[in-house]
Amino acid sequence: MLHIIDDEDVIRDALSWLARSRQIAAVGYSSAEQFLTALEQPLRFDADGDCILLDVRMPGLSGIQLFDLLSERHLVRRLPVIFLTGHGDVPMAVDSLKKGAFDFFEKPFNDNKLMDRVLEALAQSRAAGVTAQVHERLATLSAREKEVLDLILLGKMNKVIADELGISMRTVEVHRAHIFDKMQVKTAVELAGILK
Incomplete structure (x- = not known):
């Protein structure tokens, strides 16, 4: 406008x-x-x-x-x-x-x-x-979700993320789903695209 x-x-x-x-x-x-x-x-x-x-x-x-x-x-x-x-x-x-x-x-x-x-x-x-919308969405992530997000952006698989964070693979999957939902994306590639 x-x-x-x-x-x-x-x-x-x-x-x-x-x-x-x-x-x-x-x-x-x-x-x-x-x-x-x-x-x-x-x-x-x-x-x-x-x-x-x-x-x-x-x-x-x-x-x-x-x-x-x-x-x-x-x-x-x-x-x-x-x-x-x-x-x-x-x-x-x-x-x-x-x-x-x-x-x-x-x-x-x-x-x-x-x-x-x-x-x-x-x-x-x-x-x-x-950019403002992406920052608002990032602010909704928990501390653990931000840790998982950082590892997703490094291209690490769920099993590797689970090992590095000392949590179960199922917990990583739940965090990943929450991250995708909160960030309004469907894939890791899309997630990386909005955060570049």
Whole structure:
């Protein structure tokens, strides 16, 4: 989902149309405050990724201030920010990029280049979401399951794992089944793939 935050209706409408022309779902917000209100709802990230197009200068909370709030909440990896401004300068652009902004475009901008960067930001967001889900699943494993997991990832067979941990092969099989269930995989190869 592309979140367009700009105080100018015409800009939001044009960017929404541009996004739809590239099959990107978009929603507009007239202020940083309106976006923050929406963000306070139970946070549901889009499986296809999320990206923010953010105007730098707006009445009330500025785009830079909103970006700083998102950074404090550690959300800019999952919600990459592309700044848009008609008043940008090189130091502002460099500073925002150093702080973790995905990109910075000065108005007027090249439509195709902007949407290409939005697609890249959505891909980054999607990857960050998958990584977060894997970490959440890993956190559900018991200490023993993590030991078994490490040995599975080394390619060891159940009998070898049982011998190394001093447990029965049946116990290893039960742990293996729990690990696969919790990690939402069906094979050791799939497990290794999501943990690489």
